Amino acid sequence: MLRWFEQNGPEGDVVISSRVRLARNLKDYNFSLKLDTPDAHKMIGEAAQKLRVLPEFKDFHEYHFENLEEVQREAMKERHVISPFLLSQSVAGGFVSSNEDLSIMLNEEDHIRIQAYRAGMDMERAYEAADHIDDCIGAVLPYAYDTQYGYLTTCPSNVGTGMRVSYMCHLPALAWNNKIQGIAAEIGRFGLVMHSVYSDGNKSAGDIYQISNQITLGVTEKELIENITNIVQQIVTQERILRNRLKEKQKISVLDGIYRSYGILKYARKVSLKDGLVLLSQLRLGLAEGLVKTPDERDYAIYQLMIGIQPGNLEMLASQELTEEETDVMRAQFIRENLPSIE
Amino acid sequence: MLRWFEQNGPEGDVVISSRVRLARNLKDYNFSLKLDTPDAHKMIGEAAQKLRVLPEFKDFHEYHFENLEEVQREAMKERHVISPFLLSQSVAGGFVSSNEDLSIMLNEEDHIRIQAYRAGMDMERAYEAADHIDDCIGAVLPYAYDTQYGYLTTCPSNVGTGMRVSYMCHLPALAWNNKIQGIAAEIGRFGLVMHSVYSDGNKSAGDIYQISNQITLGVTEKELIENITNIVQQIVTQERILRNRLKEKQKISVLDGIYRSYGILKYARKVSLKDGLVLLSQLRLGLAEGLVKTPDERDYAIYQLMIGIQPGNLEMLASQELTEEETDVMRAQFIRENLPSIE
Numbered sequence: 001m002l003r004w005f006e007q008n009g010p011e012g013d014v015v016i017s018s019r020v021r022l023a024r025n026l027k028d029y030n031f032s033l034k035l036d037t038p039d040a041h042k043m044i045g046e047a048a049q050k051l052r053v054l055p056e057f058k059d060f061h062e063y064h065f066e067n068l069e070e071v072q073r074e075a076m077k078e079r080h081v082i083s084p085f086l087l088s089q090s091v092a093g094g095f096v097s098s099n100e101d102l103s104i105m106l107n108e109e110d111h112i113r114i115q116a117y118r119a120g121m122d123m124e125r126a127y128e129a130a131d132h133i134d135d136c137i138g139a140v141l142p143y144a145y146d147t148q149y150g151y152l153t154t155c156p157s158n159v160g161t162g163m164r165v166s167y168m169c170h171l172p173a174l175a176w177n178n179k180i181q182g183i184a185a186e187i188g189r190f191g192l193v194m195h196s197v198y199s200d201g202n203k204s205a206g207d208i209y210q211i212s213n214q215i216t217l218g219v220t221e222k223e224l225i226e227n228i229t230n231i232v233q234q235i236v237t238q239e240r241i242l243r244n245r246l247k248e249k250q251k252i253s254v255l256d257g258i259y260r261s262y263g264i265l266k267y268a269r270k271v272s273l274k275d276g277l278v279l280l281s282q283l284r285l286g287l288a289e290g291l292v293k294t295p296d297e298r299d300y301a302i303y304q305l306m307i308g309i310q311p312g313n314l315e316m317l318a319s320q321e322l323t324e325e326e327t328d329v330m331r332a333q334f335i336r337e338n339l340p341s342i343e
Numbered sequence: 344m345l346r347w348f349e350q351n352g353p354e355g356d357v358v359i360s361s362r363v364r365l366a367r368n369l370k371d372y373n374f375s376l377k378l379d380t381p382d383a384h385k386m387i388g389e390a391a392q393k394l395r396v397l398p399e400f401k402d403f404h405e406y407h408f409e410n411l412e413e414v415q416r417e418a419m420k421e422r423h424v425i426s427p428f429l430l431s432q433s434v435a436g437g438f439v440s441s442n443e444d445l446s447i448m449l450n451e452e453d454h455i456r457i458q459a460y461r462a463g464m465d466m467e468r469a470y471e472a473a474d475h476i477d478d479c480i481g482a483v484l485p486y487a488y489d490t491q492y493g494y495l496t497t498c499p500s501n502v503g504t505g506m507r508v509s510y511m512c513h514l515p516a517l518a519w520n521n522k523i524q525g526i527a528a529e530i531g532r533f534g535l536v537m538h539s540v541y542s543d544g545n546k547s548a549g550d551i552y553q554i555s556n557q558i559t560l561g562v563t564e565k566e567l568i569e570n571i572t573n574i575v576q577q578i579v580t581q582e583r584i585l586r587n588r589l590k591e592k593q594k595i596s597v598l599d600g601i602y603r604s605y606g607i608l609k610y611a612r613k614v615s616l617k618d619g620l621v622l623l624s625q626l627r628l629g630l631a632e633g634l635v636k637t638p639d640e641r642d643y644a645i646y647q648l649m650i651g652i653q654p655g656n657l658e659m660l661a662s663q664e665l666t667e668e669e670t671d672v673m674r675a676q677f678i679r680e681n682l683p684s685i686e
Contacts, residue, residue: 252672256612263606269599329595 001099005079006304009120013288014236016168016208016303018123019080020130023153023162024112024137027144031154032089032107040091044106048093050140051104056133057095060102064093074312080117085109102129104137109154110162112137119301121232123165123225131221150217160217165225167232168197170303172207172285173242174235180209183238187231191215198277198306206277206306211235243289258286262342265335270328276309276335292342300340308334344442348422349647352463356631357579359511359551359646361466362423363473366496366505367455367480370487374497375432375450383434387449391436393483394447399476400438403445407436417655423460428452445472447480452497453505455480462644464575466508466568474564493560503560508568510575511540513646515550515628516585517578523552526581530574534558541620541649549620549649554578586632601629605685608678613671619652619678635685643683651677 004017025031029043044064051057065073076082081100086092086108094105105113114137116130144152151162158164174180184194194211196204213228246254261282265271271279284302286292294300307313314330315322322330347360368374372386387407394400408416419425424443429435429451437448448456457480459473487495494505501507517523527537537554539547556571589597604625608614614622627645629635637643650656657673658665665673 252613252668256675259610259612260607263608263610264603265606266610267602267606269602270595325595332599 003079003100003304004117004119005307006301007119008299008301009118009122011121011236012119012301014169014171014239015121015232016119016170018118018121018126019166019168020114020116020123020126021164021166022114022130022134023110023151023158023164024114024134025144025152025154026111027142029111032109032111033154035107037091040107043111044091044093047106047112047141048095051095051137054136054140056136059098060095060104061098062093062095065089065091071312071315075310075316078310078312079307083108083113083115086113102133104133110158112141121167121229121236123167123229127165127221127225157214158216161219161221161224163216163221163224164212165228166210166212167228168208168210169232169235169239170207170281170284170288171209171235171239172281173246174239175204175207176246177242179238179242180204183235187211187235190227190231192228192231198273200274200277205274206281208277208281208303208306243285247289247291255286255291258282258291262286262292262339265339268332268335270325271309271332271335272328273309273311273331276331277306280306280309286342287340294340295343298340305335305338308338346422346442346647347444347460347462348650349644350462351642351644352461352465354464354579355462355644357512357514357582358464358575359462359513361461361464361469362509362511363457363459363466363469364507364509365457365473365477366453366494366501366507367457367477368487368495368497369454370485372454375452375454376497378450380434383450386454387434387436390449390455390484391438394438394480397479397483399479402441403438403447404441405436405438408432408434414655414658418653418659421653421655422650426451426456426458429456445476447476453501455484464510464572464579466510466572470508470564470568500557501559504562504564504567506559506564506567507555508571509553509555510571511551511553512575512578512582513550513624513627513631514552514578514582515624516589517582518547518550519589520585522581522585523547526578530554530578533570533574535571535574541616543617543620548617549624551620551624551646551649586628590632590634598629598634601625601634605629605635605682608682611675611678613668614652614675614678615671616652616654616674619674620649623649623652629685630683637683638686641683648678648681651681 026043029035029039048062052062073087077084077087079100081096081103082105086105089107092107094103096103101117103115114130114134116126118126146152150160153159153162187194191214192211193214194209197208197210198205211232213224261279265279280302287300309331311327314327314334318330369386372378372382391405395405416430420427420430422443424439424446425448429448432450435450437446439446444460446458457473457477459469461469489495493503496502496505530537534557535554536557537552540551540553541548554575556567604622608622623645652674654670657670657677661673
């Protein structure tokens with residue numbers, strides 16, 4: 001069964017993924033920031049014990065940080081299974097579904113973080129999955145809930161629904177036309193925030209952007225999803241208009257850029273992370289727009305390569321620590337071995 | 344039968360070709376610069392009539408500028424069959440051997456210019472060929488010759504032997520180490536001159552350099568050839584030392600540069616002349632040093648591609664005038680179709 005980042009979902013030319021994250025806390029424990037190590041172990045232990053027996057958790061993988069090597073945790077973060085915040089915790093654990101589209105983190109900023117991913121623009125199904133698992137967990141673990149404020153969370157910005165909804169989008173045409181900053185400013189007025197997923201200084205490498213809600217209080221989950229989805233749909237439209245303009249007005253230059261990127265990816269002997277993301281962004285655009293094709297028209301999701309070339313994954317594959325140059329060499333090899341062939 | 348630029352000759356890792364050029368004039372005509380158009384036609388007519396019946400000229404192709412389209416003349420210049428000077432003449436003609444290693448130009452700066460090419464470092468055979476055809480021509484056409492000064496020529500710099508000897512060398516390692524200017528200054532002290540074959544502003548594109556003698560008077564042909572050959576042999580040694588240093592100290596970067604160049608050449612959809620020369624220089628280095636290999640270890644001479652991507656040749660192939668962008672697109676296509684495969 002393919003993982004979400006190995007598939008192209010609805011509106012997959014632009015939208016890589018839809019993600020719902022719910023923040024929950026257990027009422028019988030101090031919130032994570034005030035939870036001492038023994039209590040953190042106790043909280044995780046109790047939660048894990050109650051959850052692992054649930055039928056919904058049957059095929060889930062249970063992990064505890066004390067049993068994971070640093071590189072394994074790093075690679076989980078790169079695959080978006082766990083959050084950067086969880087990675088910074090010394091005591092943590094969780095569950096992850098076999099296809100990695102559902103993740104329950106324990107002792108994140110909140111006691112429980114539920115996260116559901118779907119490929120492409122498919123927030124309803126992501127929400128359904130998160131909502132269902134939330135119900136299951138809430139039935140066996142007593143949540144900190146206030147009738148006036150809703151779910152109580154460590155950070156006030158999460159109080160209420162405790163829900164953060166994010167679309168991850170590939171926006172090369174908007175980026176090349178210097179439209180990202182303007183869009184970021186504009187969507188701020190609707191309570192949304194945009195950030196580059198892979199940053200290189202203050203520029204994006206790979207043109208991948210995440211758009212999320214900031215407000216969690218005073219609106220229903222449904223309203224939240226409708227609001228962000230409408231706006232992301234407009235961004236998708238803008239991106240497509242600019243892509244079409246590029247294809248019409250600079251067809252040969254665009255094609256040349258895509259093919260050169262492919263040629264470099266296919267033959268390079270060392271590739272930096274930034275370089276790899278930039279080159280893969282071009283190839284993703286080419287495949288999404290049908291400018292280059294895989295021989296059997298197989299639907300290849302380039303984002304899996306963007307995850308694959310991250311340093312943690314490469315170090316996992318190498319089964320040893322790598323210097324920066326060794327990582328670049330390993331990255332080039334990984335790309336060569338996993339790049340789809342094109343006609 | 345392969346043309347000289349389709350083969351790798353002796354010392355072919357560095358030396359692309361050896362060329363001998365002899366300047367000769369007919370004593371019964373004004374020198375070319377003072378030759379009016381009717382007399383130029385008469386001179387060419389008389390010379391061609393006497394030469395085309397010689398057994399040595401049996402398989403030669405005879406051409407006259409009035410029968411050639413501009414693009415054909417341009418492509419002949421690009422293949423080094425005729426000189427840039429001949430191209431600037433309105434009345435001109437000549438003979439060229441079927442493999443293009445021997446060329447007799449009529450009404451160049453001098454009435455007759457004999458030119459012999461050989462692949463690699465093989466000046467003796469180039470000289471033998473030029474010398475033999477010179478004897479044949481001299482037997483049927485009366486040369487302007489002075490017992491004190493030797494062969495008389497339009498430009499005093501050619502008086503004496505009338506011989507210019509040139510090695511064309513590929514010097515990427517010397518170029519990357521900024522050693523070209525120093526070498527050019529040094530060989531000047533030995534009466535030699537060095538120039539970039541493909542210039543891009545005051546930089547070389549493709550790292551191809553021609554080294555020639557300036558002095559033609561007061562030395563024998565044999566001495567001339569010995570002198571330049573010794574010095575070029577030293578340059579070859581320097582180039583090899585620096586290549587080995589690159590391979591030892593920056594192996595991965597060098598390999599990466601070569602493979603990336605190959606990937607771009609193989610996939611690009613438009614390639615400028617400069618870009619093409621730079622990329623092919625990398626590939627030539629890779630093949631010469633065994634850093635990349637053709638599957639059957641076939642000895643592929645990259646210089647033929649450097650000639651092939653010149654605008655005249657591309658326009659000939661297209662059978663029509665091309666805009667700059669069309670030329671770049673045609674160049675990319677030509678490269679894709681003619682690039683050797685590598686492992």
